[in-house]
Amino acid sequence: MSFKVVRTRVAPSPTGIAHVGTLYIALFNYAFAKQNNGQFIVRSEDTDRSRYVEGAEELVLSALKWAGITPDEDVEKGGPYGPYRQSERLKIYQRYAQKLVAAGQAYYCFVTPEELRQMREEQIKAGRPPKYDGRYRDYPPEEAKKRIDKGESHVIRLKVPSGKTKWHDLIRGEVEIDHQQIDDQVLIKSDGYPTYHLAVVVDDHLMKISHIIRGEEWISSTPKHIILYDLFGWEKPQFAHMPLLRNRDKSKLSKRKNDVSISSYQQQGILPEALINYLMLLGWSHPQKKEVISLLEFVNSFTFDRMQKTGPVFDTEKLRWLNGKYIREIISTDDLIKRLHKFISKDFPTELTSQVLPLIRERLFLLPEFDELTDFFYQDIQIDKDLLIKKADAQLVSSQIETTIKKLEAISNWSSESIEMEIRNLQAENNWQKSQFFMMLRLAVTGKKQTPPLFETMAVIGQTTVLKRLQQAKSLII
């Protein structure tokens, strides 16, 4: 290996949403580059004008940054090997394609897409594999030039040599593919844009990419790329083909069958750390079996030999657990408050945050759940009368509330400790059933069956409001 610096890249095509699959691949590229003090690059693969979506580029970049996968070079910040947008590099691809034509390693082809389609149909009908028949392979260049000068539509195809391509894949070991499987690839389309295969090789070489870490779907295309490296006489990068993320039915992860948009996880209140952590665990495992892993730890401990070759199912039930774990154990309180900010209802009284947060933190798995866990602290509540008297008759409940009100009214230092003392004494003195009495109070004071611990909750709600709610509950019963 004579690449002096490890440089990796991810090359999304701006065709819509920021996809978790892109983040997955980016994560491993980033980690490997950083581990080796190298650079991680994001290149925009926008050579398909028909699928181009305005704004998609920024979407991907901002999603990567949100996740902490910050590129060293990209379309926005540039870098020494720009431009990083393929549509701005058209002349470069043309030049290299022409070199191949001049060397007799590529050729002009005038078959139209319609003719190709027909050709394939006939081949399939005849039970043969659909393949370009190479009819312009040996077409005289002078003839071709004439037709081009007349303005005839054409493409440039690679004259794929016979033989086999073999490479050592960092994840899969030796892989060998016969060139028989490969058509004479189109290098330059009739619109003058390069195809992926030409552009990716030219750019990766020019941008000094040392390691190509990409999805398994590219394995069968790898010979096309290696052939080009060889034809140009360029040093070949290392290849690592990652397992493909799957749907539940094991098919390739798709937006039809799965939530694949990074922004959707942002909106659901998934922390970037949790998402990244979850992604690390798909196909890779920590040598000490750790499961909660920071990006930095991942960068330091990643190795290709711990990669699994099977495509993992992208099943996010574990992601939710990880998110809760980060919320309650990993990130700091101040940090949590910051992240909660855009999810908290505008009516929420900010001054309550520090008191409420400790009470609901361990109940919080997704950031937006904050509101439903805390609304009764500051909003008017609805009390279900039937639930109040479900475990005891109305008369008893009424007297329970009345006595409780008296006791609570008398408290001069309103705190969870003083509340607890009064209420526990009350329960013991009257020998009321604990679960009935406490649940009744909970319902009366919060309107909910499930809340944080009662005394602490009451302490936060405040003496006046608690008493008011108890009165209200009592009036419901009579």
Place this chain on the structure above:
RNA sequence: GGCCCCAUCGUCUAGUGGUCUAGGACACUGGGUUUUCAUCCCAGCAACCGGGGUUCGAGUCCCCGUGGGGUCACCA
């Protein structure tokens, strides 16, 4: 269909010939703590795709099946 890749609990995975009556995590079930829920703790359920080899010994190596996936575009 050709070619390529892959195959351990429902899911994510550990496992690189013997320590595997296969370990962990999520989920699920039961129990404990507890005024509810949640957290936490404990326990349980649950897998080496099948068949042949190689070997004293195979989840681990080889072959054949089977199954799944990917790919065969002027999309990436």
